[in-house]
Amino acid sequence: MRPALLYPLLSGVLILLFGLSLMAGPVWVPFSVWTTPDLDPRWAIIFELRLPRACLAVLVGAALGLSGAALQGYTRNPLADPGVLGVSSTAALGAVIALYYGATVISPWMQPAAAMVGALLGVGVLLALSGKGSSLVGFILAGAVLNIIAGAGVSLALSLAPNPWAVAEIVNWLMGSLADRSFEEVRLALPFIVLGCGLLLATGPALDALTLGEAGARSLGVSMSRTRALLAGGVGLAAGAAVAVTGVIGFVGLVTPHLIRPLVGARPGALLIPSAVGGAIVTLAADIVVRLVPAAVEIKLGVAMAAVGAPFFLIVLLRDRSRLS
Amino acid sequence: MSGFSAAGLSGSDLHVDLGGRRILGGVSLNLSPGQVTVIVGPNGAGKSTLASTLAGLLKPTSGLATLDGRPLSAFPPRERARRLAVLPQTPEIAWPVTVRTLVGLGRTPFTGATGLSAADHAAVDRAMQTTGVTAFADRLVTTLSGGERARVLIARALAGEPEWLVADEPLTGLDPAHQLDAAALFRSLADRGLGVVLTLHDLTLALRLADRVVVLSQGAVLADGPPAAALTPDVLRRAFGVEAVIETTAAGPLVDVRGRL
Numbered sequence: 001m002r003p004a005l006l007y008p009l010l011s012g013v014l015i016l017l018f019g020l021s022l023m024a025g026p027v028w029v030p031f032s033v034w035t036t037p038d039l040d041p042r043w044a045i046i047f048e049l050r051l052p053r054a055c056l057a058v059l060v061g062a063a064l065g066l067s068g069a070a071l072q073g074y075t076r077n078p079l080a081d082p083g084v085l086g087v088s089s090t091a092a093l094g095a096v097i098a099l100y101y102g103a104t105v106i107s108p109w110m111q112p113a114a115a116m117v118g119a120l121l122g123v124g125v126l127l128a129l130s131g132k133g134s135s136l137v138g139f140i141l142a143g144a145v146l147n148i149i150a151g152a153g154v155s156l157a158l159s160l161a162p163n164p165w166a167v168a169e170i171v172n173w174l175m176g177s178l179a180d181r182s183f184e185e186v187r188l189a190l191p192f193i194v195l196g197c198g199l200l201l202a203t204g205p206a207l208d209a210l211t212l213g214e215a216g217a218r219s220l221g222v223s224m225s226r227t228r229a230l231l232a233g234g235v236g237l238a239a240g241a242a243v244a245v246t247g248v249i250g251f252v253g254l255v256t257p258h259l260i261r262p263l264v265g266a267r268p269g270a271l272l273i274p275s276a277v278g279g280a281i282v283t284l285a286a287d288i289v290v291r292l293v294p295a296a297v298e299i300k301l302g303v304a305m306a307a308v309g310a311p312f313f314l315i316v317l318l319r320d321r322s323r324l325s
Numbered sequence: 326m327s328g329f330s331a332a333g334l335s336g337s338d339l340h341v342d343l344g345g346r347r348i349l350g351g352v353s354l355n356l357s358p359g360q361v362t363v364i365v366g367p368n369g370a371g372k373s374t375l376a377s378t379l380a381g382l383l384k385p386t387s388g389l390a391t392l393d394g395r396p397l398s399a400f401p402p403r404e405r406a407r408r409l410a411v412l413p414q415t416p417e418i419a420w421p422v423t424v425r426t427l428v429g430l431g432r433t434p435f436t437g438a439t440g441l442s443a444a445d446h447a448a449v450d451r452a453m454q455t456t457g458v459t460a461f462a463d464r465l466v467t468t469l470s471g472g473e474r475a476r477v478l479i480a481r482a483l484a485g486e487p488e489w490l491v492a493d494e495p496l497t498g499l500d501p502a503h504q505l506d507a508a509a510l511f512r513s514l515a516d517r518g519l520g521v522v523l524t525l526h527d528l529t530l531a532l533r534l535a536d537r538v539v540v541l542s543q544g545a546v547l548a549d550g551p552p553a554a555a556l557t558p559d560v561l562r563r564a565f566g567v568e569a570v571i572e573t574t575a576a577g578p579l580v581d582v583r584g585r586l
Contacts, residue, residue, distance in 0.1 A: 076417070076419035076420070205433060205436065205437070208430060208433070209430055209433045210419065211418060211419045211420050211422060211427070211430060212413075212416065212417060212418065212419075212427075212430060212481070213413065213416070213417030213419065215382065215411075215413040215417075216411075216413055216416065216417065216430075217433075218382055218402075219380065219382055219406060219410070219411035219413065220406050220430065220431070220433040220434055220485075221401075221402040221403035221404070221405060221406030221407070221433065221434040222402070222433065223402060261420075265422060265423060265426060266420040266421050266422050267420070267422055267426055268420065
């Protein structure tokens with residue numbers, strides 16, 4: 001699809017869903033309320049609950065979608081995503097350590113900081129483990145190792161937790177959700193996500209050249225060390241900050257580039273911006289769905305995404321298994 | 326340093342160690358533009374390593390690879406890439422892009438974040454015409470045959486309109502007809518002034534195509550010169566360990582390998 005069609009289409013859907021996200025929920029807030037803010041108490045629902053939630057969905061979705069698209073482009077692997085590659089897990093471990101040691105009491109910035117450090121360490125280990133001549137499965141295996149290590153670290157923190165409430169708090173947060181977030185979380189995540197996305201967008205030409213493999217890209221004058229630094233910094237900041245404020249929401253970065261790839265002619269650089277918008281759309285849509293599902297307790301967004309994303313992962317794996325082996 | 330002139334693509338006393346093993350042990354040569362230089366040698370002789378070193382992708386452990394007298398390692402990567410294009414031995418095409426998009430990647434050393442300019446598109450069109458792939462410019466690379474794919478990859482290398490083309494075993498995996506097509510293409514590129522450096526396994530093709538043949542054996546140059554002078558039965562015996570006769574046929578010289586020593 002031509003950019004002249006794709007961008008208006010994606011933006012249109014995004015705006016539509018953003019509007020819907022302000023209306024939809026256990027309490028349906030119709031459009032008419034927006035015109036009479038001072039008179040209607042439901043205005044509080046929009047402004048205090050749903051607006052920050054929708055903003056966060058856009059931010060976090062864009063961070064995850066763009067991170068996934070960049071990681072897939074770099075690894076030439078359609079299964080790459082911050083969750084699958086363990087970056088979300090190491091970010092979560094960082095955030096859990098900050099929570100566990102009460103660092104969040106010192107400053108609210110400690111949690112995103114710790115999550116970003118975790119994410120940066122995760123990407124760093126990933127790029128080092130897969131190293132030169134990285135095979136397609138090499139990244140997935142490196143990601144599996146990271147997921148195991150980070151999972152063990154989180155379990156350790158849980159088993160050492162001083163009281164059951166701390167456990168409940170950590171577990172609750174880990175599952176990934178946009179519920180009950182305020183503009184405080186938006187403020188904490190925004191600068192890092194914007195900066196991270198900027199770094200990731202700068203990898204575009206290098207990711208295009210990587211279509212020809214690492215040798216091909218290097219022969220075209222692409223600096224692999226610069227590309228790796230941009231990628232690590234970008235994913236570390238964007239995905240790290242996203243995990244810090246919402247917990248682990250997996251598969252957005254996996255599913256979104258897949259849906260968009262055929263629309264942009266598979267060129268990895270052309271996939272970046274649409275994947276950011278697409279990630280925001282997927283996250284907004286999923287968040288609206290979990291709000292509308294009639295359940296005693298709202299389903300966690302991270303859990304819902306895993307329920308949809310894991311089968312998707314399996315389908316891609318089965319379809320591409322000959323190419324990936 | 327004596328022994329090599331400033332112009333052209335040169336290696337001077339190139340030593341390359343990889344993984345603790347010596348791959349090249351003192352290779353010196355000076356290649357001229359407008360010629361097809363073919364590097365031959367048995368498996369493990371260091372052909373690919375020499376090609377990568379001359380392409381500036383591999384830094385020699387000692388010695389110097391230069392382009393027009395300037396060390397390749399001193400070139401900014403983009404500038405080097407503009408002047409010298411490389412076809413890797415096992416070209417990878419990771420995504421199902423169109424032929425035109427793939428060939429356009431050859432313009433990477435010229436483009437910024439804004440994508441291809443009109444001049445870039447014109448160069449892409451010229452490269453596709455030269456290699457005869459214009460007819461399937463809008464097809465996906467995943468749907469191409471091996472011969473079509475090889476030509477598209479050559480078009481990609483030419484899209485940057487380089488002065489030098491270094492191709493590592495570009496004819497491997499092609500049927501005889503497509504091998505001849507590709508060889509004729511390399512010939513015509515050299516006739517137009519491009520410096521073409523190829524590694525090949527087919528000795529007969531090397532004899533017929535090359536202006537100059539470099540025979541590598543165990544990381545050193547065993548013979549270097551015009552094809553008939555470089556590829557003699559004696560050299561083939563020492564380099565490959567085979568008994569061979571060079572016959573003259575109506576179609577040109579033919580290397581007839583009779584057996585192992």
